[in-house]
Amino acid sequence: MEKKPRIFMVDDDTDLVQVVHWVLEAEGFAFASANSAKEALEKLDEVEPDLIILDVMMEDVVAGFRVVNALRNFEDHPDARKYAKVPILMLTSIQQRTKMKFSQDTGSNLLPIDAFLEKPVKPKALLEKIRELLPA
Amino acid sequence: MNRDENLGMGRSLESMDTTENRLINHFFHDFKGGLATVIMCVEAVKDGMAGPVSAMQSTWLEKAVDNCAKMAELIADFRDLSQMEDGSFPREPEELDLAAAWRSLEEHARSLADSSGRVVRFEAAGPLSRVLFSAQLFDRLMRRLVARVVECASGNGAVTASVHTLGQRVLIDVYFEGPEFEQRLLDTTFDKLAQTEYGLQLGRGYAMVFCRASARYLGGDIRAVPWPERGNKIEVRLPFSPVPDD
Numbered sequence: 521m522e523k524k525p526r527i528f529m530v531d532d533d534t535d536l537v538q539v540v541h542w543v544l545e546a547e548g549f550a551f552a553s554a555n556s557a558k559e560a561l562e563k564l565d566e567v568e569p570d571l572i573i574l575d576v577m578m579e580d581v582v583a584g585f586r587v588v589n590a591l592r593n594f595e596d597h598p599d600a601r602k603y604a605k606v607p608i609l610m611l612t613s614i615q616q617r618t619k620m621k622f623s624q625d626t627g628s629n630l631l632p633i634d635a636f637l638e639k640p641v642k643p644k645a646l647l648e649k650i651r652e653l654l655p656a
Numbered sequence: 657m658n659r660d661e662n663l664g665m666g667r668s669l670e671s672m673d674t675t676e677n678r679l680i681n682h683f684f685h686d687f688k689g690g691l692a693t694v695i696m697c698v699e700a701v702k703d704g705m706a707g708p709v710s711a712m713q714s715t716w717l718e719k720a721v722d723n724c725a726k727m728a729e730l731i732a733d734f735r736d737l738s739q740m741e742d743g744s745f746p747r748e749p750e751e752l753d754l755a756a757a758w759r760s761l762e763e764h765a766r767s768l769a770d771s772s773g774r775v776v777r778f779e780a781a782g783p784l785s786r787v788l789f790s791a792q793l794f795d796r797l798m799r800r801l802v803a804r805v806v807e808c809a810s811g812n813g814a815v816t817a818s819v820h821t822l823g824q825r826v827l828i829d830v831y832f833e834g835p836e837f838e839q840r841l842l843d844t845t846f847d848k849l850a851q852t853e854y855g856l857q858l859g860r861g862y863a864m865v866f867c868r869a870s871a872r873y874l875g876g877d878i879r880a881v882p883w884p885e886r887g888n889k890i891e892v893r894l895p896f897s898p899v900p901d902d
Contacts, residue, residue, distance in 0.1 A: 533689045539696045546705050577685055613688045640692035640728060642699045 528569035557583035754784035
């Protein structure tokens with residue numbers, strides 16, 4: 521049986537996580553979640569994600585950046601190295617304020633994530649972006 | 657981006673979370689989070705993810721989504737206005753291609769006008785160069801203003817927006833045909849608490865308040881004036897800095 525792509529959502533809004541779970545499960549994805557940056561980094565090996573949906577503001581205003589840092593720079597989390605290629609989709613409500621710009625190139629001076637969607641996001645837009653980012 | 661640059665962006669984010677506006681920032685974050693959940697649920701139902709939906713149900717759900725979007729805009733305005741008031745709203749200048757920005761604004765206006773059937777004209781009186789400007793805030797100000805005029809100005813008269821630069825100022829005039837108001841009533845356009853039903857109404861919410869606050873935060877101003885025997889005009893005047901020579 522073909523393995524379902526596993527989406528790992530990291531967000532402290534448990535209601536939103538629940539709704540995204542429903543949406544993704546209805547579309548044939550496997551789903552796991554964490555409610556904080558700390559929990560997310562602890563659960564990586566258990567989840568083995570194919571894609572990560574990541575909020576920014578969680579236990580503190582920069583919690584999401586810590587996850588990005590761990591997954592892309594892995595200075596403090598050498599075990600996260602195996603997830604360096606997992607696409608990161610940032611889902612947040614602050615892009616306009618921070619003028620956050622990103623690049624998949626970790627050598628650039630932009631945030632090393634793969635895509636960005638600003639909340640509120642429609643299910644179709646989320647699904648389209650996930651399918652775009654997942655490896656074929 | 658290396659670890660230090662990543663953390664630098666985080667520090668920039670933290671610096672916006674000052675003591676004065678921390679409550680507002682966090683309230684906004686939580687409020688918008690709730691709205692995001694509602695919108696996603698409603699959209700999922702509308703898309704048929706919970707079973708077939710009739711045309712009437714779809715219409716009702718669309719109304720629910722529209723109002724959630726208005727609430728999201730309202731709370732964002734409240735947060736931004738409070739941060740402009742205490743000076744913490746970001747306004748770092750960056751290089752802006754004014755001509756490209758004007759074209760983008762025109763596309764936005766036309767897409768809105770297509771659904772309302774209103775005629776929209778955009779003009780640039782003279783060359784528009786690259787300038788140093790708070791590009792994001794300028795974009796938001798102008799998109800909100802144009803959207804409100806195209807969608808809400810009474811009657812269905814034509815809207816003409818023109819831009820030119822004079823010295824180190826951008827001058828934008830938005831003319832709209834329709835009933836002409838007295839200056840004393842036009843003065844209330846950007847002051848929500850002073851508005852009356854007899855004045856210029858450009859939709860509900862705080863968009864016009866946001867426009868004036870943004871213009872002033874950028875060091876300029878905005879006002880509504882009569883356009884004699886034709887309708888009314890909104891004037892936006894904003895200073896910019898020239899791009900330094902390399």
